[in-house]
Amino acid sequence: MKAMTINIDQRKKTKWKKVIAITAIILVIVSLLYTFAYLRHDSNHVDMGNRLAGMSLEHPLGTDHLGRDMLTRIWIGAQYTIGYSALALLASLLIGVPIGLLSGYFKGMIDRVFMRSADAFLAFPDTIVAIVLAGLLGPGIGNLILAITLIKWVNYARLVRSTVLAESQKEYIWIAKMNGLSPRKIVSKHLFPHVIGSVLVMASLDFGKVILLISAFSYIGLGVQPPMPEWGAMLNELRPYFNSMPQLMLYPGLAIVIVVLLTNLLGDYLRDYFDVKKEGKV
Incomplete structure (x- = not known):
């Protein structure tokens, strides 16, 4: 039985080594292509005399309806799509994790207020709430990030709260309290390390x-606005040319799919690394 467990662990390690190697190779290729695109062309440079051009050495992925280099716009667009997503996720973590720690440890009025607020946000699907909030706040990436933060922080707060509630009943927490350890030190030294694994797993899966x-939201006009080369906004801009030059929409679409796939692989790896699935935390 022990030998079988060792073999399973070895297969897991081999599998994830291959995944990490493939991911590293993709990142190196992406970095090289990004450097090439950034140095050669301006993502917003309009050249109407060269619009809708095919692939060439000068424009490896061709040009769009305004003569802008597609390769450059795809790689520069990664800064906006991935960067804004990371910003929204970070804001959600900075709000949700502290609230979950406080709610789970101190309970009482703080916990009741949090639970009522969480119930209000969870009464409707995330996407519906985001659409309503983005529609009320108006188009723009700042408003969209705010809307996403308002719907995502609750999930992290609930996850952290449930973990802290379970850990708070264990003996080592009671011993720490009896030894006069302050609540701040108990939360930071004993409780926070127990929640970080589950939070990272959820964040990596949420990133996609x-x-x-x-x-x-950028595709429907409520997020990043043209001419910024965000992938969703690019799909919206190039939609009229889908029948004549479908590859123009294929490039940003593939970029979204690849990045989301990589974030899901990262989430699976972190879940195995922290053994979160086994513990039943996520």
Whole structure:
């Protein structure tokens, strides 16, 4: 039985070594292509005399309807799509994790207020709430990030709260309290390390969802506004040319799919690394 467990662990390690190697190779290729694109062309340079051009050495992925280099816009667009997604996710973590720690440890009025607020946000699907908030706040990436933050922080707060509630009943927490350790030190030294694994796993899996949200909202005009080369906004701009030059929409679409796939692989790796699935935390 022990030998079988060792073999399973070895297969897991081999599998994830291959995944990490492939991911590293993709990142190196992406970095080289990004450097090439950034140095050669301006992502917003309009050249109407060269619009809708095919692939060439000068424009490896061709040009769009305004003569802008597609390769450059794809790689520069990664800064906006991935960067704004990371910003929205970071804001959600900075709000949700502290609230979950406080709510789970101190309970009482803080916990009741949090639970009522969480129930209000969870009464409707995330996407519906995001659409309503983005529609009320108006188009713009700042408003979209705010809307995503308002719907995502609750999930992290609930996850952290449930973990802290379970850990708070264990003996080592009671011993720490009896030894006079302050609540701040108990939370930071004993409780926070127990929640960080689950939070990282959820964040890595959520990263792909946030990328899809930002791309989708930019596609319908509620997120990043043209001429910024965000992938969802690019899909919206190039939609009229889908029948004549479908590859123009294929490039940003593939970029979204690849990045989301990589974030899901990262989430699976972190879940195995922290053994979160086994513990039943996520």
